[in-house]
Amino acid sequence: MIARLAFGPDGAFRAARKGHVVIVVDTLRASTTVTTILENGGRGVVPAATVEEAKEKARELSSSGGCVILAGERGGLKIPGFDYGNSPLEFTRKVVEEKIVVLTTTNFTRVVQQAADAPLILAGCLRNAEAVAGLARREALRSGRKITVVHSGRKGEFSPEDYVTACIIKCLIEGVAPPSHEECVLDSPSAKSLAALGLWEDVKYCSQLNVSATVPVMKSGAFVRGL
Numbered sequence: 001m002i003a004r005l006a007f008g009p010d011g012a013f014r015a016a017r018k019g020h021v022v023i024v025v026d027t028l029r030a031s032t033t034v035t036t037i038l039e040n041g042g043r044g045v046v047p048a049a050t051v052e053e054a055k056e057k058a059r060e061l062s063s064s065g066g067c068v069i070l071a072g073e074r075g076g077l078k079i080p081g082f083d084y085g086n087s088p089l090e091f092t093r094k095v096v097e098e099k100i101v102v103l104t105t106t107n108f109t110r111v112v113q114q115a116a117d118a119p120l121i122l123a124g125c126l127r128n129a130e131a132v133a134g135l136a137r138r139e140a141l142r143s144g145r146k147i148t149v150v151h152s153g154r155k156g157e158f159s160p161e162d163y164v165t166a167c168i169i170k171c172l173i174e175g176v177a178p179p180s181h182e183e184c185v186l187d188s189p190s191a192k193s194l195a196a197l198g199l200w201e202d203v204k205y206c207s208q209l210n211v212s213a214t215v216p217v218m219k220s221g222a223f224v225r226g227l
């Protein structure tokens, strides 16, 4: 089985229009954060492209009785007035269990929104690479659909850490040996920006390969835990 690679919001849009299973990758940090929230018992993660949209979605969900956390970053930092930022380490079981998290980030949530027409959207990162590859492969075999792994990039620019993660997931889907990732991730401009904000622990956490069996699957506008 062959998996395709695509880049950024446009790549996600085109793959979705073709009816592919779409895996969206934002290694540092959003797809890792979504995986962690669900792994730690979060009920769902609702992506929002903008700050206003996130606030609006959080208001709607709260007024219909949900226990909601408003989270997100701009420039890597927590958005003023939000409950949490986008650090996966913030979302412990104590914080997220049984909660719905509305999340807006600079790149990932916009890419996910562009993939909205896809029959299946999954969130992939290094931590769940093997698990997301397995689920996508099973779904592609069952449905006869093709798979595209989208590396989100950073404000329209190529990001080595997203590209290498997408390549690893592609290789795992195809059953070939994946490339090594440490140097690409740890030396990336995104890693350096996070380090400058004192968030190097996030980079180390996001760099761990195949340590999570949790696969975020989009259902009715929210990522939930897949099988």
Ligand code: MLT
Pocket: 026, 028, 029, 030, 031, 073, 076, 086, 105, 106, 107, 108, 109
């Ligand atoms: C994003 O989606 O743009 C990133 O996850 C940014 C970040 O590191 O918070």
